[in-house]
Amino acid sequence: MVVATGSKPCFADVPVRRTSRFAGRGGVRWLLDQPQRPSSARQTLPAVVIEKDDQYVLNHCTRYLARDADEPRHDFGQYQPGDPRARIADAWRYPIVDSYFDGASVEASYRFNSVTFVYDGRVSPASDVALTGSFTELHDPVALRQVPFLGEPSGIWALAVRVPKGQVHTYKLRVDGDWRIDPINPQTVTLDNGREWSRFFTEACQIPLTLARRERELLGRIVSHLLPFRSDQNSKFIRQVYESMDRASRERQFPLAYRLDEEVGVVNYIDKVIARAERHNADDYKDCLAIIDGVLRARYPGRDPLTLPPEAFADLYGEMARDDVPGWDRARYGSPRYFLLLLRRHAMTGAFVHPRHGGNSGTAGWAYLESRFRDADGKTLFDWRQAMEAPLGRNTDYRG
């Protein structure tokens, strides 16, 4: 683990906020990597500290952090040898990104997450813990509070803030005056100046984090073969889901949808799941996409694999399913079928998952089922909106 030294972050060490197309103009000086912003970009409210009670914090700590064992029980290949994060379960859950509710409007609250940072003082005792990040004022660190149990400090420190959905942020902790990355959260980024920061992203994030553009495009070609959305009829339907809406309902229902395509956000879902919950599968994608790119280039000399017809990807799929892909670099990655099954799980999940996870873009996966399956009177036989929270669904009791 790399730990930044010094009593405060130096000026050249500023955190980076990368913002999605719908994130705002606030704190422009932070926007070092800003994608093109459409005119519909709207104002981001400044991050605010919110209340999460002791019970909430402990509920999200005990199972994962509390333990005596110090073996690397939770290393599935995602950690460097000796990384203490391998001792704890689901380190990726930190900071805790959760739903937000302002107490009044579910729809208005949908644009935000609560993000709860945790410091485990049992592992490294401290008397003062604070943090700064791209979601708050750099030079005004916000203190974490000690979370008590039975009136005594439990050893757990925590701070919850409200952060808009769809964003990526960097942050550091100040522990007794020393600035360091979060010892729990495995996500880090190294800035251009070589400094390492901790990173998190909020729900429905569309900013690429793991896969490069070419990797995403190649993955998109493969994924579109796996999904049912590539036929003329279905692909037209997916476009219509979005285009048929007036702008107001589009903004209300899918405020965080990125783009609707034949992959209905699956590529983005994969980019996010291998950035966080399944980091141990990230190298599988990196390796296999490179191998596939090479295989297709060798097979179709002089052609960019991205421009190949669907049949080329159908052939490749069949070969991967048989675990026999001519030209596959087995020294680099043993089993193309193993990767295919991983991809099948992620594609199925990404197409129909709750959009908070970055897939099912604009709920297009659900809308496809809703539209496709109807009774004789035209009434849908997948009325998912009845159970789902606003603004996605129409349930008036459930808040998400």
Place this chain on the structure above:
Amino acid sequence: MAGEEEVEVLVIGSGAGGAPLANTLVKGGHQVLMLEKGPLLRTQQQSPDGLSDYKRDELFATGAEKRLTVPGMANIGESFYSSHVEPDLNDEPHVYRNSDGKDYATIEGYTAQVVGGGTQLYGGVSLRFTPDDLRLQSFNAGRTDLRNDPNGEVEREARDWPVSYDELEPFYSEAERVVGLCGTRENQEKPASVDHYQPPLQPNPISRYIASGMDSLGMKRYRTPLAVITRDHEPSGRTVPTDHETIKTAFVNRYGDPLGLKSNTWVTLLAPIVGEDNFELRANCVVTHLEAEGGRATRAHYRDPAGNKRTVRFKHVIVACSAIESVRLLALSGVADAGFDRRIQASGMLGNYFVTHCFGGASAVLPERADKSKTLDSDWATDHCATADFVRANGLWAGGAIYNNTSDAALPISLARTWQAQDMDNIWKGYLGETDMVGQGFEDYLEDNFGRRVSVSFMANQVAQRDNRIELHPTVRDKWGRPVAYIVKDWHSHDQELMRILASQCGEILRRAGDGVRFDGEGSVGGQVSRIANHVLGGARFGTDPQDSVLDADCRAWEFENLYVTDGAFMPTSGGANPTLTIQANSLRVGLLLLGRL
């Protein structure tokens, strides 16, 4: 120890075994401390920020991939997927010995680790056992017609419960009142003194095929009693949405309920007393072992939410952390204290006679599609195979309940990940391996299955066998360095026969369900050792003979004055139905006994 905390009653576990008793004692004025290993996840109404920690999100039931790293396991390196309130297998696995003689870690055999325990995630099926289920020794005495029982073990191992149905009946009724169930009573083979059911909601349209199949076979049916309220529920103070039909979502089995309409023990029995001065619930606290002084258990050692060691002294202790974990806790206490071990092992039977259920069923694809996303877990049940006539006519030792499942495979991801998967250890494998399901193949799969699958299940007694047992694993340790539970279990040849017969009854229902119904197959868990989870029961059975049981008729450990076990571990036989309501009724019974004793 100076200043050490002392309480009158310590209850370990907040699920079906611990909560009813705690509720009774607190209302009776006694001081109760409840320790629960898992978190206290609240409903929207209870939570200060208006949000629940339970979500309508398919990734909450079956989460991100993890890989098994437990040394020595034959399935090391395999993927597993658990819900947000199931234990992490690498921190606290259950290990079973498979038929190949090797050890496997499994996600099966756990109830949820959360306040409310398994009642947070269950489908809510809340059937009573039949009167005969509680007297299988008497029922089978002298029989020579039992199928596939060459050595006479079935008759020899059957036990009557020390409590009759008539004695348990008032507690069944009270449990049905305080928990909050919907369903119908007529046509049940389980006599009831009073009907506290709330009205059921309209059945899902697919269930009419099941009703039709049952009717054509002369099977008297009733609406499956479910632990879901459909009207405002006075005992727990819960209210229902104005539109009752919105109570039906497919986020039922394996999902906690963000609105608290599923009647888990937290919302029904604990939340109503949590403000009382004589009750305290500490979540995220795991008890590591108990101590005793002679015949009195005296102290519990536990870890607080940050993992710090703490102790608490008590006058009485109730162990109710699910059968496997309760047996394990008692065995671990014995490891730490030879005197404790001698007493809890007085009959040498702690951990023995572990039972689950003979379980299986049949499935079909219906000609018409229905919206399965608006459903509860089951609509129709029948006791046709629970009657004495049926049991005797088929050469069986016991019967079972049959009911249809409506929420399975109702949502798109769950349809895929449970495809051809018999248990939690094999989730995803079926769908992923069928690589033809792509493009048009995927469309065909949706066309054939989405909203069209229906299944019928049976739940029946498993023959109790001494060799089926819960032990401490010799090498595998949990994250606190404690040996984990080790399950050794197999089916009796009579179980196999019973499962074959009941599966064929389920199959018949579907074959008679109507024109165009495509029968998909029938089967059971009989071919698998691994399937231990459906319900974990026994291991500390109660009885009237100290040499033949671990607990007395009051669920008190024989050699202890003040140690009780009230989860499913007490059951000498597993009953012909899902066990939760019976565990709750028995916990109320023991609670009332304790009221007269404390």
